[in-house]
Amino acid sequence: MRAMVYRGPYKVRVEEKDVPRIEHPNDAVVRVVRAAICGSDLHLYHGMMPDTRVGHTFGHEFVGIVEKVGSSVQNLQVGDRVMVPFNVYCGTCFFCARGLYSNCHNVNPNATAIGGIYGYSHSTGGYDGGQAEYVRVPFADVGPSRIPEWLSDDDAVLMTDALATGYFGAQLADVVEGDTVVVLGAGPVGLFAARSAWLMGAGRVIVVDQLEYRLEKAREFAYAETVNFAEHDDVVVALKKATDGLGADRVIEAVGAEADGNLIQHVTAAKLKLQGGSPVALNWAIDAVRKGGTVSVLGAYGPIFSAVKFGDAMNKGLTLRMNQAPAARQWPRLLEHIQAGYLKPSDVVTHRFELEDIAEAYHVMSSKLDGCIKPLIVPSAA
Numbered sequence: 001m002r003a004m005v006y007r008g009p010y011k012v013r014v015e016e017k018d019v020p021r022i023e024h025p026n027d028a029v030v031r032v033v034r035a036a037i038c039g040s041d042l043h044l045y046h047g048m049m050p051d052t053r054v055g056h057t058f059g060h061e062f063v064g065i066v067e068k069v070g071s072s073v074q075n076l077q078v079g080d081r082v083m084v085p086f087n088v089y090c091g092t093c094f095f096c097a098r099g100l101y102s103n104c105h106n107v108n109p110n111a112t113a114i115g116g117i118y119g120y121s122h123s124t125g126g127y128d129g130g131q132a133e134y135v136r137v138p139f140a141d142v143g144p145s146r147i148p149e150w151l152s153d154d155d156a157v158l159m160t161d162a163l164a165t166g167y168f169g170a171q172l173a174d175v176v177e178g179d180t181v182v183v184l185g186a187g188p189v190g191l192f193a194a195r196s197a198w199l200m201g202a203g204r205v206i207v208v209d210q211l212e213y214r215l216e217k218a219r220e221f222a223y224a225e226t227v228n229f230a231e232h233d234d235v236v237v238a239l240k241k242a243t244d245g246l247g248a249d250r251v252i253e254a255v256g257a258e259a260d261g262n263l264i265q266h267v268t269a270a271k272l273k274l275q276g277g278s279p280v281a282l283n284w285a286i287d288a289v290r291k292g293g294t295v296s297v298l299g300a301y302g303p304i305f306s307a308v309k310f311g312d313a314m315n316k317g318l319t320l321r322m323n324q325a326p327a328a329r330q331w332p333r334l335l336e337h338i339q340a341g342y343l344k345p346s347d348v349v350t351h352r353f354e355l356e357d358i359a360e361a362y363h364v365m366s367s368k369l370d371g372c373i374k375p376l377i378v379p380s381a382a
């Protein structure tokens with residue numbers, strides 16, 4: 001089969017790989033119909049995630065058709081059109097039993113802090129991802145879900161991470177009626193978090209980014225007020241001014257380690273292969289939320305981390321909530337919202353590339369060319 005393959009920082013290409021096999025009776029093999037490139041894939045692409053091995057296939061956002069099932073799989077049949085959450089999880093461990101699918105204890109031999117993620121380096125289990133014609137899906141009875149007839153592939157692929165994560169971020173932020181919600185980052189997750197804040201009753205939504213075309217999208221798609229942090233000496237002061245000097249009730253941090261503004265840390269991270277993540281955006285969140293408010297952290301951070309303003313967070317009485325989204329947990333409610341017409345996930349899609357052109361897709365996404373927000377990948381067999 002054809003599959004995207006990592007060759008080193010800023011080098012990806014499409015190679016021939018063996019079609020994945022059923023390795024365990026609980027496995028399925030899915031023929032990928034749509035995949036997407038995620039902002040967090042850029043951490044891998046930039047060579048900043050530990051244990052990203054040459055030959056690894058990225059892609060934690062994909063939907064497809066079930067091609068094969070293992071002998072003990074009961075909930076899926078060959079031919080089913082399924083969306084697969086970005087999390088790999090067992091469904092039965094202490095954490096899965098509590099809905100903490102992203103924290104599954106049985107799927108990642110390389111770390112205890114995080115569970116499994118498709119196509120996201122060996123630090124999250126080493127599972128090959130869906131930027132390929134086929135992908136092996138372990139624990140096929142608990143992760144994938146049949147896509148309703150009325151939901152398109154383009155919409156469904158956004159459910160596997162970006163939309164579910166954005167919605168989860170608004171949930172973590174404890175948004176209640178009338179709240180002023182600041183969202184840091186106008187990528188797909190930030191845009192969906194902003195839309196979700198409205199769905200939960202927010203009174204004001206303010207999106208912060210530095211890319212004007214993305215702020216335009218935040219105004220048009222997420223009906224948000226926008227602040228371009230590049231236009232302010234101190235974005236926290238700008239946000240305080242916009243919120244009666246008190247700060248926002250809730251801040252959702254949807255930037256993570258991609259935050260520009262701390263180049264030294266960025267470079268150090270690349271050199272040492274420590275995806276520490278610049279805490280700039282997180283510190284903005286801590287500063288821009290009002291006392292007693294909630295900060296919700298969605299941005300992807302690596303395991304090494306430093307220089308968070310923890311003292312200020314304590315003294316302000318903040319609630320800090322964070323996790324990788326347990327994507328499938330958000331699906332029932334999101335499907336209701338989509339079916340009711342409140343949201344069309346694929347509105348954030350800006351580009352579509354053939355799998356064979358994946359190097360170009362990564363380049364466009366990484367360099368933020370051509371108004372890129374969300375690129376989809378279409379395998380030729382799709």
Ligand SMILES: [Zn+2]
Nearest residue numbers: 038040061161
């Ligand atoms: Zn993603």
Ligand SMILES: [Zn+2]
Nearest residue numbers: 090093096104
């Ligand atoms: Zn588990």
